[in-house]
Amino acid sequence: MIYKKIKIAISLIMVIIILAGATGCWNRREIQDLAVATAVGFDRSMINGSPRVILTVLLTRPSPAGGGGSRGGGGGGPTASPTGTVITIEGETINDAIRNWFLRSSRIIFFGHTLVIVIGEDMARQGIDQVVEFLNRQLDVRPRTWVVVSKGTARDALQALPEFEPVTSQEIARILELDHDWVSKSAAVNLFQVMYDMLTPGREAAVSWLKLFVPREKMSPARMGGAGSTGASQGQPKSFYIDGSAVFRGDRMVGRLDKAESQGLLFVTSKAVGGSIPVSLKPPQKDTSFVLRTSKAKVKPVIKGNRVTFEIDIRGIGDLNEQRAGEIGTLEQDFKKVERLVNKEVEKRVLKAVAKAKELRSDVFGFGDLIHRSRPGEWKRIKSNWEKIFPTVQVRVKVKMTLENIGPTGEPIKIQ
Amino acid sequence: MLDKGRFSSIQLVILLLMTEGATAFLFAPAGITKFAGPDGWISASILASAYGSLVVLVVVALGNRFPSQAFTEYLPAVLGKIPGKILAALYAGFFIHLSAIILNESSTFVHVAFLRETPPTVLDIVTAAAAAYGVYLGIEVIARQSSIVFPVWALSLLLLLILGIIELNPNNLRPFMENGPLPVLRGAGISTVFRGEAFLLAMLFPYLNQKREALKSGFVNLGVVAIIAGTIMAALVGVFGDSFVTIKLFPFFELARYISVARIVERLEIVVVIIWVAGVIVKLAVFYHSSCIATANTLGLKSYRVTIIPIVAATVIISEMVYPTHAQLIPFLFKPLPPYAATGELLVPALVLLIAVIRNKRESRQS
Numbered sequence A: 001m002i003y004k005k006i007k008i009a010i011s012l013i014m015v016i017i018i019l020a021g022a023t024g025c026w027n028r029r030e031i032q033d034l035a036v037a038t039a040v041g042f043d044r045s046m047i048n049g050s051p052r053v054i055l056t057v058l059l060t061r062p063s064p065a066g067g068g069g070s071r072g073g074g075g076g077g078p079t080a081s082p083t084g085t086v087i088t089i090e091g092e093t094i095n096d097a098i099r100n101w102f103l104r105s106s107r108i109i110f111f112g113h114t115l116v117i118v119i120g121e122d123m124a125r126q127g128i129d130q131v132v133e134f135l136n137r138q139l140d141v142r143p144r145t146w147v148v149v150s151k152g153t154a155r156d157a158l159q160a161l162p163e164f165e166p167v168t169s170q171e172i173a174r175i176l177e178l179d180h181d182w183v184s185k186s187a188a189v190n191l192f193q194v195m196y197d198m199l200t201p202g203r204e205a206a207v208s209w210l211k212l213f214v215p216r217e218k219m220s221p222a223r224m225g226g227a228g229s230t231g232a233s234q235g236q237p238k239s240f241y242i243d244g245s246a247v248f249r250g251d252r253m254v255g256r257l258d259k260a261e262s263q264g265l266l267f268v269t270s271k272a273v274g275g276s277i278p279v280s281l282k283p284p285q286k287d288t289s290f291v292l293r294t295s296k297a298k299v300k301p302v303i304k305g306n307r308v309t310f311e312i313d314i315r316g317i318g319d320l321n322e323q324r325a326g327e328i329g330t331l332e333q334d335f336k337k338v339e340r341l342v343n344k345e346v347e348k349r350v351l352k353a354v355a356k357a358k359e360l361r362s363d364v365f366g367f368g369d370l371i372h373r374s375r376p377g378e379w380k381r382i383k384s385n386w387e388k389i390f391p392t393v394q395v396r397v398k399v400k401m402t403l404e405n406i407g408p409t410g411e412p413i414k415i416q
Numbered sequence B: 001m002l003d004k005g006r007f008s009s010i011q012l013v014i015l016l017l018m019t020e021g022a023t024a025f026l027f028a029p030a031g032i033t034k035f036a037g038p039d040g041w042i043s044a045s046i047l048a049s050a051y052g053s054l055v056v057l058v059v060v061a062l063g064n065r066f067p068s069q070a071f072t073e074y075l076p077a078v079l080g081k082i083p084g085k086i087l088a089a090l091y092a093g094f095f096i097h098l099s100a101i102i103l104n105e106s107s108t109f110v111h112v113a114f115l116r117e118t119p120p121t122v123l124d125i126v127t128a129a130a131a132a133y134g135v136y137l138g139i140e141v142i143a144r145q146s147s148i149v150f151p152v153w154a155l156s157l158l159l160l161l162i163l164g165i166i167e168l169n170p171n172n173l174r175p176f177m178e179n180g181p182l183p184v185l186r187g188a189g190i191s192t193v194f195r196g197e198a199f200l201l202a203m204l205f206p207y208l209n210q211k212r213e214a215l216k217s218g219f220v221n222l223g224v225v226a227i228i229a230g231t232i233m234a235a236l237v238g239v240f241g242d243s244f245v246t247i248k249l250f251p252f253f254e255l256a257r258y259i260s261v262a263r264i265v266e267r268l269e270i271v272v273v274i275i276w277v278a279g280v281i282v283k284l285a286v287f288y289h290s291s292c293i294a295t296a297n298t299l300g301l302k303s304y305r306v307t308i309i310p311i312v313a314a315t316v317i318i319s320e321m322v323y324p325t326h327a328q329l330i331p332f333l334f335k336p337l338p339p340y341a342a343t344g345e346l347l348v349p350a351l352v353l354l355i356a357v358i359r360n361k362r363e364s365r366q367s
Helices: A002-022 A067-071 A094-103 A121-126 A129-136 A168-183 A191-199 A259-268 A332-360 A367-374 A376-392 B009-065 B071-079 B081-113 B120-137 B139-165 B181-207 B211-240 B242-247 B251-258 B269-299 B305-322 B326-334 B337-358
Strands: A034-047 A050-060 A085-091 A108-110 A116-120 A146-150 A206-213 A239-249 A252-257 A276-279 A288-304 A307-322 A394-405
Touching: A034 A121, A034 A168, A050 A094, A085 A094, A094 A108, A094 A129, A116 A121, A116 A129, A116 A168, A121 A146, A121 A239, A121 A252, A129 A191, A146 A168, A146 A191, A146 A239, A168 A206, A168 A239, A191 B242, A239 A259, A239 A332, A252 A259, A252 A332, A259 A288, A259 A307, A259 A332, A276 A332, A288 A332, A288 A367, A288 A376, A288 A394, A307 A332, A307 A367, A307 A376, A332 A376, A332 A394, A367 A376, B009 B071, B009 B081, B009 B139, B009 B181, B009 B211, B009 B242, B009 B251, B009 B269, B009 B326, B009 B337, B071 B081, B071 B181, B071 B269, B071 B337, B081 B120, B081 B269, B081 B305, B081 B326, B081 B337, B120 B139, B120 B269, B120 B305, B139 B181, B139 B211, B139 B251, B139 B269, B181 B211, B181 B269, B181 B326, B181 B337, B211 B242, B211 B251, B242 B251, B251 B269, B269 B305, B326 B337
Parallel strands: A034 A108, A034 A116, A116 A146, A146 A206, A307 A394
Antiparallel strands: A034 A050, A050 A085, A206 A239, A239 A252, A276 A288, A288 A307
8 A cells, every 4th residue: 555655656756857858948938039040141351450250140029928929920020120220240250240240139049930041252262161151050040041142241132122122132032032033143042052062063153243332213213203303222221132153162252143144054054943034026126025934954074084075955835925016926927937046045144154164164953963963974084073073064065945825816916 | 409499470560660760861861862862762762671681681581590599599509508608698689789879879969969968878868668568578578568569650751751741852863873873872872771670570589479471571571661761861951951951960850840831830859759768678678689589599598587787787787988978979870880780680590591401400390
């Protein structure tokens, strides 16, 4: 009997201990103690003669538990300004900068919701290995976080006003997400892909390039009350857009691809699955749009000694949804005519991209990687001086776009 | 026989499967890929299981000679009293050492990836206590517990694999055997540490219901494990590329972090912890059980239960003293452990079998 009672007593004590342990972990971070970073910017600069890392953090601040209750769960009470709060901190290393944050802030910084990593141009040109290395060791920052390089400093880029979303970081992330399917004009890579490009031999990284601008709409005389006079753009809030890609060699940015060249890059890497290709039926004006629906590239290396030629075979499907009056009907030869022009244009963009990459000596297409994967024997021979060989590679591009749909109309509008 | 429990052939397959898979899916890929590159899936599936089948053949042959005794129990009968006892003592130490490594692996992962501020000792003690309770209740309870946990374990693993494979880029699995077969074999060397754990069959043999099916169960287990391990390797290297898998400590955890389906199904890394804890407790319980039985056999004890607390305490201490951080653990796993484990799991049992055949030793009918 007494044995049974002891057993019950011990069980009860165990239950209490286990329940007490089940409520949480060793340490706790309450949400009202946090400042949630949604974008992180990295810059390098000289402060008082010593090189410093400048970290810019775009925050949303969870409202204190007590105060926010009356607002209800509906829209999520905006306690911060519409763009979130931007805080800049500096330190000798990245982590030093993060810890210096605590000299200034009463909230614990939390990186678990970071959507975008912005790297300033100066930092990118000096090398981003420290940034990638740091992020690779972070458990809070996710490998799918978008990475962009901004013209000027990341600090300025994160101050830009979003035009559609509540927070700048959200807007950048959404723009990059939509890029592949809708315009295909920017590299749009996430943190993992940047690491992959840097780790893989024979492959260099290309990262979207962020640029600030003053929206033209806001400077319009109509908006300025007719008095669109001098200095109107001074003091105007800036917004941003994605303008092609930044090209890296190793961990250093060496140049840029513009929008058309970035599209050429995406065609070679089979990532161009949207976007329009304007061609001109009646030169010199571009007057017809071919809208890409899907495309796929097959790249085959042909190696003779140190002369490497890549045969790029691009096939795609798309629609025609704009043309100069009266040129294209439902006839097959009309279709062929457009297809020919589109093929030429795509080829031009690919060649432009290749020429630019060769000029920058950066293998953003992963041509070296391709040789490695398909011809490992040859790769062993040339890999040590691939950096010298790459600027001499030849490219033969064959494009075959198929026009599939011309919209719900047969004959074009003929102006009488 | 110190444990009166019994379990069936299917339970044996599940037990061996979870025992091997529990730690292999997390700790093996980085090491295998380091040597074998994109061909890691061959190392982890075919080659490792070929090695595993040698272990199973030896162990089952031994088991058929002494069907009602555990490995450490019949060593004196085969080798003579003193050498047998010494070898049994060495095996007790071997099992305790392996248990300590497993315990350390278990806390290292949770400590590095999740509970960064919780002292590993606390994690060690919690896990060890759960496993020790299983050992106290006996092998039958461990086997049944593993059958209950198995669906959760396997389905979670399957879920992550399926969602991860969506991102697979087949180019990452090329080139095939770039540097010849040697790197692939070296990669398989890492895998043998885990596949060789089929040796536990030697300690579990007396508790089998259907001893005739032991060989079949062993091979079914090796086949299933080969498929699982090969798929995991192919998925990891296919999604991430071999360079990235090599630099990461826990590539599978990285895969779970990378999964994103329609921006809704994300942050699945916590599922890895479910798989991890479910598997590690089973694995640890089996290893603790074998350690206790081996110790009790060596000392000639009537009950193995008295050895539980000292052994568990010893493993916690070894785990903390010898492998305080993963800087000590990971190099040990990939360098000295493969030959060390192969000696204990294949070489010595094979010698014991040879001696048993030569001296024509087998269990007398009446005992």
